[in-house]
């Protein structure tokens with residue numbers, strides 16, 4: 325069955341896209357979905373259905389199938405401003421899975437599922453992490469073995485978000501062919517969740533509503549559900565993760581905007597030693613420093629939007645690690661400035677936001693893995709070294 329994409333409600337015009345998003349996110353019913361998700365710790369499928377129905381994904385995913393970065397920035401930053409890290413992450417993971425299907429899904433079946441996801445009729449997630457391997461993706465052990473014209477997928481995934489409500493999961497697996505197996509044989513498959521066993525969602529420290537859960541599988545899928553054949557999976561996954569990391573950086577900048585604005589309001593209202601907290605230079609300048617860095621980070625993301633060719637594995641890794649670490653600093657300082665209210669769950673959401681942003685230092689690639697990607701492109705400046713550095717040598721003694 326082919327799913328109709330609601331193109332009549334979609335638009336490539338970024339101003340109209342932002343206005344539509346703002347309208348949807350301001351709706352009382354949308355706010356209630358997000359607040360309920362924060363309370364129950366369960367990702368709301370209805371948010372994907374709503375965004376799909378309203379043509380939000382359709383506006384992003386027009387032809388040609390390249391991601392509209394400006395739309396990604398607008399979507400992720402706005403979700404970040406809602407202060408619900410789990411929901412925001414689930415939305416960007418769904419969108420990043422669409423990105424992979426749109427760019428690399430060759431079969432009619434994969435394209436059809438991408439259309440369903442764009443229409444909000446199918447929820448997607450991506451899973452690579454296993455109990456024995458997370459950062460080291462070439463150490464994964466779950467396999468895809470050719471069988472009866474299709475593939476037998478066997479193994480487990482430790483974390484798939486939000487698998488309890490997902491219809492399909494992009495699985496990173498070792499593609500074993502003709503008894504041959506090597507570390508660089510990663511393949512990607514799209515597996516219907518109905519064929520997998522999804523475990524109970526983990527109780528995470530933060531971003532609770534992301535609903536991350538383990539999945540086990542020993543199932544057969546047809547060949548047309550293969551997204552990337554063995555040996556190409558890591559490259560395709562890295563491309564998809566670049567989209568995800570850019571979106572996470574934007575989401576964090578949105579969350580920082582919310583936290584800093586609320587904190588400045590607090591500083592102007594709360595008095596200490598006869599004056600507003602804002603009048604204490606030590607506090608005011610700390611917040612100004614953070615706001616300045618958040619503003620500069622937003623400008624950096626906008627410059628990637630202006631030059632989409634600049635978005636690659638390296639720049640997206642740099643954007644995510646830098647934004648997330650800044651986000652951790654922002655949340656920690658904002659929480660601190662709220663004093664005791666910052667640590668009381670019943671009084672302020674600061675503690676929840678602090679925990680949410682910490683999750684992003686692990687999910688989507690840890691700081692260290694992202695710095696390794698940046699390190700791989702570091703170039704020595706030998707010409708200036710030779711010109712400027714004159715280290716004393718023993719033979720210089722006369």
Ligand SMILES: Cc1cc2nc3c(=O)[nH]c(=O)nc-3n(C[C@H](O)[C@H](O)[C@H](O)COP(=O)(O)OP(=O)(O)OC[C@H]3O[C@@H](n4cnc5c(N)ncnc54)[C@H](O)[C@@H]3O)c2cc1C
Pocket residue numbers: 417449450451452453456457458459460483484485486528530531534536683686687688689690691692693
């Ligand atoms: C909220 C949340 C949701 C998630 N959702 C998903 C999901 O949907 N799909 C999915 O596939 N995964 C998901 N993950 C898992 C996440 O991608 C992994 O946890 C992450 O990649 C790290 O893998 P690991 O947990 O195995 O840690 P490890 O790889 O064991 O790393 C442990 C620590 O050692 C460091 N380290 C490891 N190797 C090196 C090295 N060579 N040099 C320096 N430091 C190193 C790491 O940076 C880390 O700090 C999620 C995680 C979180 C927190």
